[in-house]
Amino acid sequence: RQDGKKLGVALVGLGKYSAEELAPALKETQRCRLAGIVTGTREKADKWKQRYSIPDQNVYNYENFDEIKNNPDIDIVYVVLPNSMHAEYTIRAAKAGKHVICEKPMAVTVKEGEEMIKACREANRMLSIGYRLHFEPHHLSFMEFAKKKTYGPIKKVIADDGMDIDPNVWRLEKRLAGGGPLMDVGIYCVQAALYSTGELPVSVTAQEGKKTDMERFKEVEQSMDWQLQFPSGAVAHCRTSYAEDMNKLRVEAQKGWYELDPAYPYSGIKGKTSQGDMGLKNVSQQARQMDDFADCIINKKKTRVPGEMGLRDVKILLATYEAARTGKKVPL
Ligand code: NDP
Numbered sequence: 001r002q003d004g005k006k007l008g009v010a011l012v013g014l015g016k017y018s019a020e021e022l023a024p025a026l027k028e029t030q031r032c033r034l035a036g037i038v039t040g041t042r043e044k045a046d047k048w049k050q051r052y053s054i055p056d057q058n059v060y061n062y063e064n065f066d067e068i069k070n071n072p073d074i075d076i077v078y079v080v081l082p083n084s085m086h087a088e089y090t091i092r093a094a095k096a097g098k099h100v101i102c103e104k105p106m107a108v109t110v111k112e113g114e115e116m117i118k119a120c121r122e123a124n125r126m127l128s129i130g131y132r133l134h135f136e137p138h139h140l141s142f143m144e145f146a147k148k149k150t151y152g153p154i155k156k157v158i159a160d161d162g163m164d165i166d167p168n169v170w171r172l173e174k175r176l177a178g179g180g181p182l183m184d185v186g187i188y189c190v191q192a193a194l195y196s197t198g199e200l201p202v203s204v205t206a207q208e209g210k211k212t213d214m215e216r217f218k219e220v221e222q223s224m225d226w227q228l229q230f231p232s233g234a235v236a237h238c239r240t241s242y243a244e245d246m247n248k249l250r251v252e253a254q255k256g257w258y259e260l261d262p263a264y265p266y267s268g269i270k271g272k273t274s275q276g277d278m279g280l281k282n283v284s285q286q287a288r289q290m291d292d293f294a295d296c297i298i299n300k301k302k303t304r305v306p307g308e309m310g311l312r313d314v315k316i317l318l319a320t321y322e323a324a325r326t327g328k329k330v331p332l
Contacts, residue, residue, distance in 0.1 A: 008035030013081035025286035031294035069096035082176040087112035094119040103130040106310030108178025113311035127307035135288035146198035152254030159189035162241030180220030186240035193236030201228035206324035
């Protein structure tokens with residue numbers, strides 16, 4: 001906008017990520033602001049209205065959400081719901097004429113992802129995925145190293161992301177989550193493998209870990225090891241788990257290595273290379289991510305994290321499950 005007015009963002013689903021990361025980040029953003037909320041929980045609506053000075057008419061629930069169409073305060077709808085709800089709310093937002101940011105994983109099936117992209121295209125609205133690490137200085141350096149071959153050709157990527165999850169959460173329900181740790185945090189390993197090599201993988205092999213806690217992991221995998229093979233010959237060795245903390249990214253290239261440990265948190269990422277400390281600062285990834293999207297809308301630029309990237313990753317994740325199930329190398 002020419003008048004310098006900030007674009008209005010409505011957060012859909014006021015869970016942990018919205019409350020602890022996105023809403024605080026929206027206080028730091030320059031080009032967008034928290035203007036509305038969509039929630040199924042009355043008490044949250046009251047609390048958020050007060051805390052963030054949100055007027056009554058900018059508060060929606062899941063039933064009256066489509067009325068957001070008539071609200072000029074809302075430019076961007078940010079879908080922060082359980083994974084299997086992403087498609088429905090992204091499509092409804094697009095039909096309401098809003099630009100959309102959708103959290104990862106974009107969808108739980110390829111068909112859903114395709115429909116989300118189509119709905120946004122037909123509505124002439126932009127769609128981006130909440131891939132915050134594309135706005136993080138350490139990860140941006142890894143992308144640069146791949147582009148410039150700073151350390152020569154890349155041979156191997158090691159990417160691990162896992163946590164010890166609480167029982168009784170939607171992330172353990174297949175219907176809502178679409179899968180286990182692979183869908184939730186393994187996606188960071190896939191993302192990192194692709195931008196750290198600057199290549200698209202040609203195939204995947206995978207091995208599901210043994211379940212040692214049948215109570216928690218009735219519906220989804222407990223852990224997964226998988227390998228992505230790239231055209232250059234580089235291989236990414238990835239691991240994820242809901243029963244073990246791990247958080248690392250390491251790249252081995254012909255002329256050296258570089259690694260992040262921890263690699264994927266909101267802050268406190270630490271990087272070093274075979275030359276020494278990376279010496280980079282941590283920033284508000286979410287503020288940069290949302291400001292960049294607002295900037296793309298205002299200046300009619302393409303987002304670096306479009307729906308197509310989200311769909312690409314869903315395909316890789318689903319192929320990884322297939323590889324684990326069949327024991328075969330699955331072409332991508
Ligand atoms: P939470 O469980 O903390 O919150 C989800 C919210 O969704 C709930 O609080 C609720 O909000 C709403 N909701 C609506 N229907 C349901 C339902 N059937 N079951 C549970 N919740 C429901 O999840 P997170 O905030 O951790 O995750 C939300 C999304 O964000 C996920 O897709 C996740 O992958 C993604 N995420 C991304 C991160 C990133 O770094 N990019 C980090 C963390 C999460 P209400 O009460 O307002 O209706």
